[in-house]
Amino acid sequence: MASRTLLSPEEQTRQLASLNGWNIVDGAICKSFQFADFVTAWGFMSRVALLAQQMDHHPDWRNVYNRVEISLSTHSAGGITGMDIALATQIEQLEIG
Amino acid sequence: MASRTLLSPEEQTRQLASLNGWNIVDGAICKSFQFADFVTAWGFMSRVALLAQQMDHHPDWRNVYNRVEISLSTHSAGGITGMDIALATQIEQLEIG
Numbered sequence: 001m002a003s004r005t006l007l008s009p010e011e012q013t014r015q016l017a018s019l020n021g022w023n024i025v026d027g028a029i030c031k032s033f034q035f036a037d038f039v040t041a042w043g044f045m046s047r048v049a050l051l052a053q054q055m056d057h058h059p060d061w062r063n064v065y066n067r068v069e070i071s072l073s074t075h076s077a078g079g080i081t082g083m084d085i086a087l088a089t090q091i092e093q094l095e096i097g
Numbered sequence: 098m099a100s101r102t103l104l105s106p107e108e109q110t111r112q113l114a115s116l117n118g119w120n121i122v123d124g125a126i127c128k129s130f131q132f133a134d135f136v137t138a139w140g141f142m143s144r145v146a147l148l149a150q151q152m153d154h155h156p157d158w159r160n161v162y163n164r165v166e167i168s169l170s171t172h173s174a175g176g177i178t179g180m181d182i183a184l185a186t187q188i189e190q191l192e193i194g
Binding site (some may be wrong): 032038039042046049053058059060061062063064067 | 108135136139143146149150156157158159160161187
C-alpha cells in the first residue's frame with residue numbers, strides 16, 4: 001500500500017525515474033497528455049477518475065479539448081508522497097492498456 | 098442556433114445578466130462550482146462533457162476534488178460568442194435539473 005508520507009527529494013527523483021514524462025512543478029508531479037480529440041481525452045479522464053476514486057486520491061487536472069494536464073500531490077502531507085507515484089503509475093498503465 | 102460571432106462588450110453584459118454567477122475573466126466567461134465530493138463533481142462534469150460534445154463546443158476546465166472551474170470562450174473567434182452563452186445556459190439548467 002502506498003504511503004501518504006512525504007518523499008525526500010532523493011526519493012522523488014528515484015521514483016520519478018520509473019515513470020515516463022512526469023516532471024516536478026510547484027511541489028507536485030505533472031504530465032501533459034494529448035489525444036486525437038475530446039472524446040478520446042474524455043475517455044482517458046473517465047478511466048483516471050475511476051482509478052482516483054478507488055484509490056481515494058484525486059488529481060488536480062485541467063482539460064482543454066484534446067489536452068489533459070494532470071498534477072498530483074498529497075494535500076494532507078503538503079507535497080509529493082508514495083500515493084502520487086502510485087496514481088501516476090496506474091495512469092501510465094492506462095496509456096499502455 | 099447560437100452564433101460563433103464575437104459579442105460586443107454591451108452584448109456580453111446583457112447576455113451575462115441572464116446567467117447566474119458567471120464572470121468575464123481574460124476574455125472568457127467563468128464560473129466555479131462546488132459539490133459535496135469528487136463523485137458528485139465528476140457526475141456534473143460527465144453531463145457537461147456530453148453537452149459540450151453534442152454542441153461541438155468544449156470548455157477549458159479544471160477539477161480539484163469537489164471543485165470544478167469552467168471557462169468558456171470561442172478560440173476560433175478569439176473571445177466570447179453566443180456559443181459560450183448557449184453552453185453556459187445549458188450548464189445552468191443541469192444545476193437545476
